[in-house]
Amino acid sequence: MNEELASLAASGATALVSAMGTDLWQEAKRLMSGVLARTRDSRRNELSEMLNRQSTATRGAVDAGAVDYWTEALSQLLDRNPDLAQDVMALASLRTAERPDIVIQVNSATHSGEVFAVQHGTQHFASGPKSRASEERP
Secondary structure (H helix, E strand, C coil), rough: CCCCHHHHHHHHHHHHHHHCCCHHHHHHHHCCCCCHHHCCCCCCHHHHHHHHHHHHHCCCCCCCHHHHHHHHHHHHHHHHHHHHHHHHHHCCCCCCCCCCCCCCCCCCCCCCCCEEEEEECCCCCCCCHHHHHHHHHC
8 A cells, every 4th residue: 555545544544533422423424434335345344333333432532542443444445445535535634614603711710719600691690798608607
């Protein structure tokens, strides 16, 4: 196998495994299923079963063993059928759409501090000497 196809297999595998447990999973699974549908490989059923099994991965967790498994599988498929390169490239190019409406907020409190935070809304909070005094009494 040439270096370009080997690199493509690794990129496709990384994209596939990275999508597991995320909102991208259904699209990644659809693309990988399309690759498998075009193969005549004896491992086609095994790979399809593994694809379905791995959809339960934890969000944000990238398993190096799974990346190795799918890199090897895609390498074998591309080695036997280089025409699959376009389909694997679509998988490797899978990315989340830019979402300007998503904001990451980090709040932190130390030394008995309290944090009250809200995004895109209104927060009502009442506190005063009487409310705190009632919390401290047993």
